[in-house]
Amino acid sequence: MPEAIDLLIEARWIATVDSDTTLNNHAVAVHNERIVAVLPTREARARFAPARHVKLPGHILIPGLINLHTHAAMTLMRGIADDLPLMDWLQKHIWPIEGTHMSPQFVYDGTRLACAEMLKGGITCFNDMYFYPDAAASAASEFGMRATLGITTLEFPTPYASDAADYISKGLAVRQDWLGNPLIEFCLAPHAPYTVSDATFERILTLSEQLNLPIHCHIHETAQEIADSLQQHGQRPLQRLRKLGLLGPNLIGVHAVHLNDDDLELLATTSSNIAHCPTSNLKLASGFAPVAKMRQMGINVGFGTDGAASNNRLDMFAEMRLAALLAKGVSGNAQALPAGEVLRMATLDAARALGLADKIGSITPGKYADLCAVSLSPLETRPCFDPVSHIVNVAGREHITHVWVAGKCCVDNKTLPNHPQNDLESAVALWQNSLEFRQQP
Numbered sequence: 210m211p212e213a214i215d216l217l218i219e220a221r222w223i224a225t226v227d228s229d230t231t232l233n234n235h236a237v238a239v240h241n242e243r244i245v246a247v248l249p250t251r252e253a254r255a256r257f258a259p260a261r262h263v264k265l266p267g268h269i270l271i272p273g274l275i276n277l278h279t280h281a282a283m284t285l286m287r288g289i290a291d292d293l294p295l296m297d298w299l300q301k302h303i304w305p306i307e308g309t310h311m312s313p314q315f316v317y318d319g320t321r322l323a324c325a326e327m328l329k330g331g332i333t334c335f336n337d338m339y340f341y342p343d344a345a346a347s348a349a350s351e352f353g354m355r356a357t358l359g360i361t362t363l364e365f366p367t368p369y370a371s372d373a374a375d376y377i378s379k380g381l382a383v384r385q386d387w388l389g390n391p392l393i394e395f396c397l398a399p400h401a402p403y404t405v406s407d408a409t410f411e412r413i414l415t416l417s418e419q420l421n422l423p424i425h426c427h428i429h430e431t432a433q434e435i436a437d438s439l440q441q442h443g444q445r446p447l448q449r450l451r452k453l454g455l456l457g458p459n460l461i462g463v464h465a466v467h468l469n470d471d472d473l474e475l476l477a478t479t480s481s482n483i484a485h486c487p488t489s490n491l492k493l494a495s496g497f498a499p500v501a502k503m504r505q506m507g508i509n510v511g512f513g514t515d516g517a518a519s520n521n522r523l524d525m526f527a528e529m530r531l532a533a534l535l536a537k538g539v540s541g542n543a544q545a546l547p548a549g550e551v552l553r554m555a556t557l558d559a560a561r562a563l564g565l566a567d568k569i570g571s572i573t574p575g576k577y578a579d580l581c582a583v584s585l586s587p588l589e590t591r592p593c594f595d596p597v598s599h600i601v602n603v604a605g606r607e608h609i610t611h612v613w614v615a616g617k618c619c620v621d622n623k624t625l626p627n628h629p630q631n632d633l634e635s636a637v638a639l640w641q642n643s644l645e646f647r648q649q650p
């Protein structure tokens with residue numbers, strides 16, 4: 210008697226990522242949100258009686274992509290301040306707008322816009338750092354998307370919170386409200402060493418240890434950040450964080466562009482994780498992160514899009530391709546970051562950084578069925594000798610046809626099922642209007 214299951218997905222190729230081999234003509238069986246088997250299609254047809262059966266004869270099935278660093282709601286500021294270096298961009302444009310326009314509705318609408326874009330681009334999970342995480346959680350959960358939301362912390366006041374203690378207590382309260390939701394996780398998110406004091410970092414470390422939460426923080430993004438830290442603290446930001454005890458397997462350091470040999474050694478010996486954001490680093494002219502060196506030294510690295518105001522897309526296919534090309538160019542080694550490694554960094558390694566590798570990141574029985582199907586049938590993707598190479602070097606997010614999160618179909622034939630598109634479009638149009646005609650200082 211065939212076993213009744215919720216879903217059977219047959220694919221021409223499957224890159225499980227838990228091994229280096231690409232499976233041909235295999236199927237993934239899904240029941241109760243999880244993967245129950247990965248097996249040859251012929252065997253799957255005999256063994257299972259699926260309630261839903263999806264056939265993908267020209268596709269590769271990969272684990273859902275994980276965006277290891279973003280500010281989702283910044284989609285509403287996409288393209289509002291281009292062609293600027295980080296500090297001009299932040300201090301003269303972004304922070305003033307956030308100071309006047311930030312609200313739960315802004316974060317809810319902006320995060321919904323981000324979820325629509327990310328899901329259609331094969332991203333099933335994102336690691337967010339922004340204001341009003343309750344509004345972000347509502348948006349993600351409406352789309353059925355997985356998210357780790359930051360208990361974001363700054364020392365200075367914004368419409369969201371008055372000081373570091375207020376940011377932390379508001380974030381912890383939101384975490385409490387969402388405990389038990391299987392798709393929503395939290396992390397501590399001190400913004401950066403230049404906006405957070407030693408005392409606040411100490412408090413954050415204690416909370417991370419007590420609650421076993423990752424710590425998500427921008428680090429070593431620009432040369433100026435390092436010069437300022439040397440002047441103010443007499444040490445580089447990573448040395449300061451090391452002294453405070455922040456480095457370790459719970460840390461996700463974002464950007465890590467400017468690293469000397471001692472910095473690299475610190476990251477490696479403490480098993481810290483890095484979110485590499487190649488597009489944002491180029492667009493803000495921050496520099497080139499030494500990713501090939503990091504990988505050689507055993508540092509765990511995933512990819513982040515950063516926010517849509519500094520990218521200006523939330524496109525992990527673009528990040529994968531750019532990261533692979535930059536790693537080769539920067540290291541002078543064409544073998545740096547081959548496609549299989551890039552796909553693992555965008556999935557399993559990012560899951561590891563978030564402490565979620567036992568749940569997501571690979572197509573492995575027992576894990577949640579977070580999956581992405583990419584069509585390699587169109588002419589521009591032919592011929593195909595190596596489908597994993599095609600994911601990084603040929604295909605784009607426009608080739609994604611289906612996405613599942615915990616076995617639930619979130620993108621069906623390139624569309625978002627049951628999504629009230631009009632409501633979102635009109636909300637975005639209203640925000641565009643109010644940002645376009647804002648009072649300029």
Ligand SMILES: CSC[C@H]1O[C@@H](n2cnc3c(O)ncnc32)[C@H](O)[C@@H]1O
Pocket residue numbers: 280295299303304307338339340361362363400401427430489515516519
């Ligand atoms: C406290 S919420 C997050 C905060 O970070 C700002 N931000 C966005 N991108 C970057 C970046 O690349 N480096 C530093 N800070 C960034 C965002 O505008 C929010 O204010």
Ligand SMILES: [Zn+2]
Pocket residue numbers: 278279280427463515516
């Ligand atoms: Zn960022």
